[in-house]
Amino acid sequence: MGANVFKERSLTVANDFSIDEKLYLFEKTRELKKAWARWDLSTLDRFRIDNPDFGIYEVFLEDSTRTRESFRNAAEFHRVKLSIFNASTSSFNKKESFADGFMTMAGYHNHIFIIRSKVEGLCKWLKIVGEKYARRNNLGYIPAFINAGDGKHEHPTQELLDEFTFLEDNNWNRDTIHVALVGDLFHGRTVHSKADGLSIFKEVTVDLVAPPELAMPREYIRVMEENGFSINTYHSLAEYFDGKKIASKFYFTRPQLERMGEKILKRQFELRDKITFKKEYLDLLKQDTCFYHPLPRHKQYPTIPSFLDHLELNHWEKQSINGMYIRIILQSAIAGKIGSDFSGQSVKEPTFDDDFVREVPADNSKAKKLKEGINPLANGVVIDRFCRGDRKQDIWEYLSKTMKIMNFSDFKGSIGVGESKKQPGVFKGLIFLPQLQELSASELRRLAAVTGGCTVNIIKNNKIVKKLRLQFPPRVYNITGTGCQNEDCISNSVHWENVPPEFIRAKSGELHCIYCDTQHRFKDIWKQ
Numbered sequence: 001m002g003a004n005v006f007k008e009r010s011l012t013v014a015n016d017f018s019i020d021e022k023l024y025l026f027e028k029t030r031e032l033k034k035a036w037a038r039w040d041l042s043t044l045d046r047f048r049i050d051n052p053d054f055g056i057y058e059v060f061l062e063d064s065t066r067t068r069e070s071f072r073n074a075a076e077f078h079r080v081k082l083s084i085f086n087a088s089t090s091s092f093n094k095k096e097s098f099a100d101g102f103m104t105m106a107g108y109h110n111h112i113f114i115i116r117s118k119v120e121g122l123c124k125w126l127k128i129v130g131e132k133y134a135r136r137n138n139l140g141y142i143p144a145f146i147n148a149g150d151g152k153h154e155h156p157t158q159e160l161l162d163e164f165t166f167l168e169d170n171n172w173n174r175d176t177i178h179v180a181l182v183g184d185l186f187h188g189r190t191v192h193s194k195a196d197g198l199s200i201f202k203e204v205t206v207d208l209v210a211p212p213e214l215a216m217p218r219e220y221i222r223v224m225e226e227n228g229f230s231i232n233t234y235h236s237l238a239e240y241f242d243g244k245k246i247a248s249k250f251y252f253t254r255p256q257l258e259r260m261g262e263k264i265l266k267r268q269f270e271l272r273d274k275i276t277f278k279k280e281y282l283d284l285l286k287q288d289t290c291f292y293h294p295l296p297r298h299k300q301y302p303t304i305p306s307f308l309d310h311l312e313l314n315h316w317e318k319q320s321i322n323g324m325y326i327r328i329i330l331q332s333a334i335a336g337k338i339g340s341d342f343s344g345q346s347v348k349e350p351t352f353d354d355d356f357v358r359e360v361p362a363d364n365s366k367a368k369k370l371k372e373g374i375n376p377l378a379n380g381v382v383i384d385r386f387c388r389g390d391r392k393q394d395i396w397e398y399l400s401k402t403m404k405i406m407n408f409s410d411f412k413g414s415i416g417v418g419e420s421k422k423q424p425g426v427f428k429g430l431i432f433l434p435q436l437q438e439l440s441a442s443e444l445r446r447l448a449a450v451t452g453g454c455t456v457n458i459i460k461n462n463k464i465v466k467k468l469r470l471q472f473p474p475r476v477y478n479i480t481g482t483g484c485q486n487e488d489c490i491s492n493s494v495h496w497e498n499v500p501p502e503f504i505r506a507k508s509g510e511l512h513c514i515y516c517d518t519q520h521r522f523k524d525i526w527k528q
Helices: 019-037 041-047 066-077 098-106 122-136 156-169 194-200 218-226 237-241 268-275 279-284 316-334 364-369 392-405 441-451
Strands: 051-060 080-084 110-117 144-150 176-182 203-209 230-234 249-252 290-292 357-360 380-386 414-419 427-433 455-460 463-470 475-477 502-505 511-513
Touching: 019 041, 019 156, 019 194, 019 316, 041 316, 051 066, 066 080, 066 110, 066 144, 066 156, 066 316, 098 110, 098 122, 110 122, 110 316, 122 144, 144 156, 144 316, 156 194, 156 249, 156 290, 156 316, 176 194, 176 237, 194 203, 194 218, 203 218, 203 237, 218 230, 230 237, 237 268, 237 279, 290 316, 357 441, 380 392, 392 414, 392 427, 392 441, 441 463
Parallel strands: 051 080, 051 110, 110 144, 176 203, 176 249, 203 230, 249 290
Antiparallel strands: 357 463, 380 427, 380 455, 414 427, 455 463, 475 502, 502 511
16 A cells, blocks of 8 residues: 555645545545444544644634634544634734744644635645755654635635535536536635636536626636636626526625725625525525525625525535534545545646757748848847737837846847738837847746747857747746736735745646736736
8 A cells, every 4th residue: 555645735725636535535524424423433533633742733814713613623623732823913913934934833743734814825835835844854744734715816625615515415426517606706715716626526517696896807717618617607696597597506605895995895785786695586496406605694795695594405504514524534634544545546746848949940041131220140149029919019018128037138239020021910029139149048948938939049150050949838937037916925025925936837828826826928927
């Protein structure tokens, strides 16, 4: 039997665990629930960590009741050393580095950290730092970090309990799910986690019901599309119920209008009305309809009004109860108490092809056409096909920006915008650098990240001696001058955490930040 794949694993986003791994956790959760229902202590004890020296630390830097108490009760089930972090007296308020603070606590035999924060991607960063810290200091264990909600990014343990409840109500059939996501889809981290999480079902239809001001961010819709989901969009429940294909599962969220400024608050009753269930909709529901909500509901303006509480469509109470069970199992797996009997596919670390700089045959008939002014360039570097197809004004602006990014402004040179002879109306930029003899490997890598698709011509004695075609790299990392534009991201410089930015190219061609998943165009990752 191989190593336990769950032991010391962090859960930072919904897809940190594979479908097989989640199904294993769900099966163990079913066993736990059955044992609890019949008060089978011997079975319950098989799930307990039962080690007073095993530290679990709850660190809630943002207010929470249900998630915090769910995790606390789960940890107390395990009979471990449980610590509750006091955010109000924390040195984080004195601008202490997150890495310093958490690594200090990790050194005190705290194995699992449960963290809620407004800073997006914090757990991802601590996971990276924690692995290095543990090895440097011979801890004998690697601290694990569980994301209990980070800003408007994700809430992966809520996603686990939601998926478990969906499956439970589906009689454990994974063939298909049709769910309406209703409410504040813009700020709702629980619905953001569903962009990947719902992939546990083989066929997924998602109906997005929210006014434009509260609509699902485009990057999460893209992920759903890439995962093969069928997606329908509606601006209100009234519009939704005018349609014919109504979901059997409704997932409501609380509108967080307070985050959107005075203009939105002035329209709050209009917006709330569009996403609040009304009595007249009852007759339009399917017979087996289930309602879910991550809770809490707003006591004055609940999207699921209290007159629904006693009806059979109330599944949000069971959903909430399942939270403790799934978190008991998650902690048990990370501690290595369970998991040794897992068989199936685990998450694979992504690999990246680095052949985005390719040498192509040089055509010296074009050498004379590469002119700076009226004379052909005899020696130097010419960058051609720069931002080909963009608007002229955009090309000029990005040429100037690239000269600064690449430090080309330190050399004699010039820039220009030309029109394709074969395709009138298609423009491209050019950069002439007569003082440069070559570009280093790191400079080529940097240039590819600035503007993939360009061609680098190395010219000597009026001949093109080397021609390189640059493609956008699949991964951008360790490049000075890049940065995530999301100010809530742990890697954004406003947090002063010195987190090295890193981006992965999505199927859409855009770059997503590995910490907060914000998607950027290649042009937008460069700091001004």
